Amino acid sequence: MMELECVAENRCFAGSVRRFRHFSNACQTPMRFAVYLPPQAQKERLPVLYYLAGLTCTEETFLIKAGAQRWAAELGLILVAPDTSPREARLPGDDAHWDFGMGAGFYLRAAQAPWQQHYQMYDYVTEELPALLAQEFSVDATRASIMGHSMGGHGALICALREPQRYRSVSAFAPVSAPGQVPWGEKAFTGYLGEDRQAWAEWDASRLVLRQRFPGEILVDQGLADPFLKEQLRPEIFSAACAEAGQPLRYREHAGYDHSYYFISSFMEEHLRHHAAALQV
C-alpha cells in the first residue's frame, strides 16, 4: 500500500494548495489529486467541495485557473480536484485521442476491456477519495458537495443523481448534458461501456434524472458563445428531462461567454456560495 505522497504544496489565501499522489484501489494504479485547505482547516473540521474537471485537464487545472481559493478561504470550504483519468497505468491507445482515454475518464465505471482494469473513476471519486480525505484531513465527511465543468460537469451531475445521499448540493459549468446523444459521449460510452445503449442509461444525467431526483436545486451555468454548445453540450435535453421529472433546476444562460476558465472564473463565487449555503446548514 502506497503512502499518500504530497508532491507539491503552495501557500494560498492563508491556506494551502497541496497535490498528492497515492495508489488507488479503485483504479489499480497511482492517481493524483489536488486539495485546497483554507485557513480554518487548522482549527475545525470543514465541509468538502469536489470539482471534476473537463477533457484534457489535470488535477492542477482548477486550482490554477478558476479563482476559487479566494472564496473557499472566505467560506471555509475544502476544495478537492481529482485528475481526469488514470495516467500511470498505460493502456494501448490511451493517448491516441484527446477526448477518450487519458484525460477523458468521464467519471464512470468502465466495463469494456482493457479500460475496466483502471478506468473506475466513479468509484474513485465517490468512494475512495472521500474515505481517504476523511482519514487524512480535518474533513467533516457528512458534509460534501460536488461541481464540475464540461465532462466533469456531467460527472458531478451523475454522482449527485446516482447517490444523492452523498452530496448536499451539485452544480455544473457547461456540462455535457446528455452524453448518450452527442459525439464526445457516444465515443466515450462505446469505448468504456460497450455498444449496448441500454447500459448507458445509468451514466447519462438526462436519463438518470428521469429515474431519481436530486433533493435540491441543481445549478447549471452555460455560456451562449460556447463553441461546443449545440453539438456536444445540449443543455436543452437535460432541462427537458428535469422538467419532465420535476427536478428543480436553475439553468442560467450567459451571453458572450465561451467554454474557457475565463467563463468559469466569472461565476465561481456564485457557485461556491450556492454550495456553502447547502453545506453550512
Next chain:
Amino acid sequence: MMELECVAENRCFAGSVRRFRHFSNACQTPMRFAVYLPPQAQKERLPVLYYLAGLTCTEETFLIKAGAQRWAAELGLILVAPDTSPREARLPGDDAHWDFGMGAGFYLRAAQAPWQQHYQMYDYVTEELPALLAQEFSVDATRASIMGHSMGGHGALICALREPQRYRSVSAFAPVSAPGQVPWGEKAFTGYLGEDRQAWAEWDASRLVLRQRFPGEILVDQGLADPFLKEQLRPEIFSAACAEAGQPLRYREHAGYDHSYYFISSFMEEHLRHHAAALQV
C-alpha cells in the same frame, strides 16, 4: 505597417480578455500583448494598469493565473500584460537559456549585438504600447500605473523610477530587487548591456532609486518561502536603498508564501486597490 490583430477574445467578468499581435516599431518584430477590458470600458475612458510578468511567462500568464479580472471589473481598471520578450524574430541562442533571451527580456534597452536589434522592451512597454492603447481603446492615457512579478516586478520598478511622470503608482511581487548583484541579473545585463557595470546603473532599481525617487509609496510583497529570495531577489538591498534615498516603501513579508501565482493571487486584490486609489483621484 501591420494591423493590430486580435488573436483571441474571451468574455470574463462581464468584460473581455483579448490577446493581440502587432508589429512593434520598438522591437522591430511582431509582439503580443493581452488586455482585460472591464464592462465599464464600453461607456467611459478608463485608467490602465500594466502588469509585467516574470521569466518564462507570456502575455497570457497573468490573465490566466492571477485572478485580477474580478477586481479590475469591480474597480474599473483596464489591465494590460505584454509578453516578456520578442519571440518571432529569432536570434542565435535565444532559446538556449530559460533566464536569458526569449521569455527573459528584462524590460530594458539592449545595447549589445545581436540583442539590440529586437530586445527593446523598455521602449515597447513605456512608450509604444501606451500610445497604441490610447489609439485603439477607450483609455484615459493620463492615468496609468504599473506592477509586475519577479523579473517583471523589477521591470515595473525601473519604469516607475525612470519615468515617474508616466505612472501614478507602482507595485511588485517578489521583484528581482537588485539585478546588478544577483545571478539572473548579472547574466541578463552582461548579455544585453555588456560588461561595463557602470552602464547597468540606469537599469537597476536599487541604484536608480538613489538618483530619483518615485512620488508615492512603492508597494512590494514578498513570500518568505520563496526559493529565490536569498540568491536572486534580495529585497533587503532595495529596502536599504529606499531608506537611504528617502523613498517611501511599503515592503511586506508573508510567511509561508513562495514565488508562484498562488502567492500573487492571494494579494492581487490589495494591489489592485492600491493602484485604483491612485488612479481614481
